[in-house]
Amino acid sequence: MDSDRIEGKWTELKGKLREQYGDLTDDEIxxxxxxxxxxxxxxxQKYGKTKDEARKEVDRMLDSI
Known part of the structure; x- marks a missing residue:
């Protein structure tokens, strides 16, 4: 289910990633x-976040879409 959410909202999620994490390149995204x-x-890797922090960030972005 979770991967379905991400794949289904990928375009919107990419925009959020670019806004919040400007250091991520388009290629990395x-x-x-x-x-x-x-x-x-x-x-x-890029921001030194823990696995839990990264998971929460992705959840937060998905919830805001």
Whole structure:
């Protein structure tokens, strides 16, 4: 279900990611392409977030869409 939510709202989620995380490149965002684990991994790697923090950020963005 969760991956379905991300894939279904991917275009909107990409916009939110670009707004909030300007250091993420379009290529990095596209690498994740609807895959929650990869997206969380990018947030952890690029911003030094913990796994739990990254998961909460993705949840928050999905809830706001």
């Amino acid at each position: 596209e690498e994740a392409r609807g895959n929650r684990e990869q997206l969380e991994g990018k947030l952890q």
